[in-house]
Amino acid sequence: MEAGVDPCIGRQAPPFCLPDAEKKEICLESFRGRWVVLYFYPRDNTPGCTLEAIQFSAALEKFAELGAQVIGVSTDSPESHQDFAERHKLTVLLLSDLDHHVLAAYGTWKPKTIFGKEILGTERDTFLIDPEGKIVEVWRRVNVKGHAEAVKEALLAEKAGRGEGA
Numbered sequence: 241m242e243a244g245v246d247p248c249i250g251r252q253a254p255p256f257c258l259p260d261a262e263k264k265e266i267c268l269e270s271f272r273g274r275w276v277v278l279y280f281y282p283r284d285n286t287p288g289c290t291l292e293a294i295q296f297s298a299a300l301e302k303f304a305e306l307g308a309q310v311i312g313v314s315t316d317s318p319e320s321h322q323d324f325a326e327r328h329k330l331t332v333l334l335l336s337d338l339d340h341h342v343l344a345a346y347g348t349w350k351p352k353t354i355f356g357k358e359i360l361g362t363e364r365d366t367f368l369i370d371p372e373g374k375i376v377e378v379w380r381r382v383n384v385k386g387h388a389e390a391v392k393e394a395l396l397a398e399k400a401g402r403g404e405g406a
Contacts, residue, residue: 254345275308
């Protein structure tokens with residue numbers, strides 16, 4: 241996380257409904273009462289995004305044991321997500337934000353400089369949302385290596401702090 245406290249911490253997570261790889265609409269509200277790991281990533285089938293999705297998929301069972309749903313969001317289409325999941329044997333839930341509204345609501349749709357040119361794009365960010373729908377932890381500009389494990393450790397710490405067992 242960047243220096244200082246992210247302004248999203250302590251706020252209600254912005255609500256959304258987005259299509260999954262099968263074009264079924266998935267709403268954040270449907271996970272109320274559970275922890276949610278919501279991660280935003282730039283693009284399917286790129287090295288960093290693939291590694292991140294593989295790591296979250298590998299840890300999915302442990303997250304489920306901790307009462308958490310992991311959701312990945314990018315601007316890729318449901319068809320792209322389906323191909324991405326099949327190609328890399330991913331089990332993480334992937335949602336499509338084609339119009340960038342959800343990315344913007346979470347402050348993840350930002351200007352980026354690529355080859356000296358400024359464009360809007362997705363910053364790799366992760367949000368830990370508690371069972372009441374509040375954002376309790378934020379990771380901005382994520383370094384993929386070991387990130388899923390770091391999120392799992394933060395979830396364990398949050399649950400311990402609330403007196404919830406693992």
